[in-house]
Amino acid sequence: MPLTVYSLQIVAISLLGNDVVWDPQSNTVLIWFIATTLIGAWSWRHFLGRGPLERLLKAAVQTTLRAGPPPPASQHDRRHQDDP
Secondary structure, X not given: OHHHHHXXXXXXXXXXXXXXXXXXXXXXXHXXXXXXXXXXXXXXXXHHXXXXXXXXXHHHHHHHHHHOOOOOOOHHHXXXXXXX
């Protein structure tokens, strides 16, 4: 679930502000933020399996693979690929 967790952390920090992860007086908020992230990610993985963004990415890759390889490049295209 790393893609989902990292994405949600970015959203949470942008909504709640930098004080969620940086408070010069105390790390209490950061510890709660990390604990909530770990418990939430573990619970999702345990009960529901793969994260939602990971499922979406897997479906996109499988759809692309089912479409087959791209058509071969023409002689003109291949000649220009070697140019610096």
